[in-house]
Amino acid sequence: MRWPTIVVFAIAITFFNRMLPAAENWPQWRGPLGTGVAAVGDYPAKFSSTAGVAWKADLPGRGSSTPAVWDDRVFVTCGIDGQDGLVCYDMQGQELWRKQLGPERAGKHRNASGSNPSPVTDGKHVVVYFKSGTLACFDLDGNETWKVNLQERFGKDTLWWDLGTSPVLAEGRVVVAVVQEGDSYLAAFDLDSGEMAWRETRKYAASRASRWPQRDRNVGRRSSNRSRRGDRQVPVGMRRLQPG
Numbered sequence: 001m002r003w004p005t006i007v008v009f010a011i012a013i014t015f016f017n018r019m020l021p022a023a024e025n026w027p028q029w030r031g032p033l034g035t036g037v038a039a040v041g042d043y044p045a046k047f048s049s050t051a052g053v054a055w056k057a058d059l060p061g062r063g064s065s066t067p068a069v070w071d072d073r074v075f076v077t078c079g080i081d082g083q084d085g086l087v088c089y090d091m092q093g094q095e096l097w098r099k100q101l102g103p104e105r106a107g108k109h110r111n112a113s114g115s116n117p118s119p120v121t122d123g124k125h126v127v128v129y130f131k132s133g134t135l136a137c138f139d140l141d142g143n144e145t146w147k148v149n150l151q152e153r154f155g156k157d158t159l160w161w162d163l164g165t166s167p168v169l170a171e172g173r174v175v176v177a178v179v180q181e182g183d184s185y186l187a188a189f190d191l192d193s194g195e196m197a198w199r200e201t202r203k204y205a206a207s208r209a210s211r212w213p214q215r216d217r218n219v220g221r222r223s224s225n226r227s228r229r230g231d232r233q234v235p236v237g238m239r240r241l242q243p244g
Contacts, residue, residue, distance in 0.1 A: 026069040029118035029166040055093030061085060063115040064107070065166075070121050073140060077115040077128050079104045084114060084130040088142060097142035102149075105131040107162045116164035120174070125191050127174045131163040135176060137194060146194025150178060150187065154199070158182050173197050 030036040044052035063078025063085075073096070074089040083100035090096055104114040114131040121127070125145065126138045133151030138144055151157050158181045167176045173188045184202040189195065 025071065025121075025123070026067075027122065028068055028120040028168065029066055034168070057089060057093050057095065059087065060098065061104075061115075062107075062113040064111065064113045064164075065115050065118040068119040068121050068126070070123050070140070075119045075121060075126050075128075077117070077119055077130070079106075079114060084128075084132055084134055086119065086126070086128050086136075086138065086142075088140075099138065099142055099144065101128070101130070101134050101136050101147065103132060107131065109162055112162040112164075116162055118166040120167050120169055122169055122191075125169075125174075127167050127169070127191070129165070129167045129176060131157070133157060135167065135174070135189070137174070137191065145192070148189070148194055150176065154178070154185065154187070155183055 061079030
């Protein structure tokens with residue numbers, strides 16, 4: 001069964017083929033600087049099933065990650081026959097290769113998946129991360145360089161909801177944040193070898209106390225519960241949270 005998940009490159013044909021030099025890519029979640037901001041350009045402003053669309057491709061399974069793009073290659077994660085998967089397309093929408101990485105852990109939310117984290121690439125390596133705990137690195141031709149499972153190595157996932165943290169690259173390493181109830185940590189791995197460079201555990205206790213401002217049941221509005229700081233009145237929801 002093929003999931004009706006669509007990769008739509010309405011912007012890509014303009015963004016990558018006409019406006020920007022080859023050195024400009026979209027290598028990670030939220031773009032080159034992680035800001036979600038594209039360079040100034042003349043982009044499509046209206047979209048439909050046909051308008052502003054360069055091409056479409058049916059993914060082999062459910063995936064909620066955003067694609068990473070480097071030169072003429074597009075990388076996106078999704079499930080493939082019950083396995084964590086990575087698929088590569090060219091800029092004409094032709095599939096170049098696909099890889100399976102082991103058993104998939106499905107998402108809990110109806111719109112989520114085990115492939116929520118987005119791939120990241122530096123033009124040599126493509127790193128992917130999944131809800132299953134699998135962290136893996138490939139070259140641009142789909143050859144697996146290394147693979148490790150963070151949950152098998154450091155302990156099971158204790159997130160109440162779905163995992164969606166995308167890995168980032170820095171100084172020849174891939175860094176992953178595992179923030180959850182209980183043991184949380186940052187871990188960095190060498191891009192070429194997959195050897196762990198360091199792992200830093202969380203230094204503070206996670207509070208279970210609700211920090212949301214209460215609603216006034218009588219009028220259906222947020223209760224102000226104001227406190228004074230000099231001449232300013234600050235709603236409870238905007239106070240600096242104190243530990244404990």
